[in-house]
Amino acid sequence: MVDRKLLEMAKVYRMPTDSVIRYIYIPEIISFFRKKLGKRSDN
Amino acid sequence: MIIEVKDVSKSYNGKKVLDNFSLNIEDEHSYVITGDRGCGKTTLMRLILGLEKPDEGHVGLLGDYKYPYINAGVVFQEDRLVDGLDAVTNVAMVSKKIFRETVAEELIKFLPKELINVPVRKLSVAQRKIVAIVRACCIPSDVLIMDEPFTCVDSDTKKKLISFIREKQGKGPLVIMADNVEGFDFARIIKM
Numbered sequence: 121m122v123d124r125k126l127l128e129m130a131k132v133y134r135m136p137t138d139s140v141i142r143y144i145y146i147p148e149i150i151s152f153f154r155k156k157l158g159k160r161s162d163n
Numbered sequence: 164m165i166i167e168v169k170d171v172s173k174s175y176n177g178k179k180v181l182d183n184f185s186l187n188i189e190d191e192h193s194y195v196i197t198g199d200r201g202c203g204k205t206t207l208m209r210l211i212l213g214l215e216k217p218d219e220g221h222v223g224l225l226g227d228y229k230y231p232y233i234n235a236g237v238v239f240q241e242d243r244l245v246d247g248l249d250a251v252t253n254v255a256m257v258s259k260k261i262f263r264e265t266v267a268e269e270l271i272k273f274l275p276k277e278l279i280n281v282p283v284r285k286l287s288v289a290q291r292k293i294v295a296i297v298r299a300c301c302i303p304s305d306v307l308i309m310d311e312p313f314t315c316v317d318s319d320t321k322k323k324l325i326s327f328i329r330e331k332q333g334k335g336p337l338v339i340m341a342d343n344v345e346g347f348d349f350a351r352i353i354k355m
């Protein structure tokens with residue numbers, strides 16, 4: 121679900137774990153559910 | 164610091180991408196690694212960054228003291244930005260050692276002020292590439308490594324970006340992977 125390339129970028133930059141969760145995981149999860157909800161309301 | 168790439172070979176699915184390749188990357192020097200597409204430039208970058216292991220040979224970090232890993236400012240071929248976040252956040256999020264105000268000052272050298280606080284999904288490909296370059300240059304790093312950083316960027320902006328990158332390079336090495344070597348007369352050109 122989370123973009124592997126973004127996680128690789130985070131690894132290379134040695135991003136702190138809390139920042140990875142806040143700025144990569146959470147926005148990706150929100151975007152995933154938004155897309156799901158959008159698809160449902162289209163049906 | 165010296166990054167030593169020694170007799171490195173790497174294959175994918177039986178196809179040899181790098182064959183016994185060696186290179187020493189030294190402080191205060193700039194390198195442009197060039198060659199046809201598929202010649203192994205990106206693979207070399209990934210090996211230097213420790214994202215891949217060589218099949219043969221080794222990549223080492225040499226210096227006055229032992230470096231456990233490279234602190235690198237990196238531009239990937241793709242911009243690798245979080246679409247829903249603005250340019251300032253995309254840059255500032257990678258390190259707690261940089262301030263949003265400083266990042267904003269750097270970004271407005273290249274982007275209209277009104278664009279730095281909107282989600283990067285609204286920016287053009289070239290503008291997103293600029294954000295990725297500023298991100299690489301803003302963090303404290305031992306080396307700057309950039310894979311095709313100027314694709315889609317016009318020639319005037321490319322010149323400005325090269326000056327910006329060289330100013331931020333400091334005493335560390337700069338390594339640029341590029342198909343086209345135009346505008347890189349300051350660097351040592353290495354053909355793969």
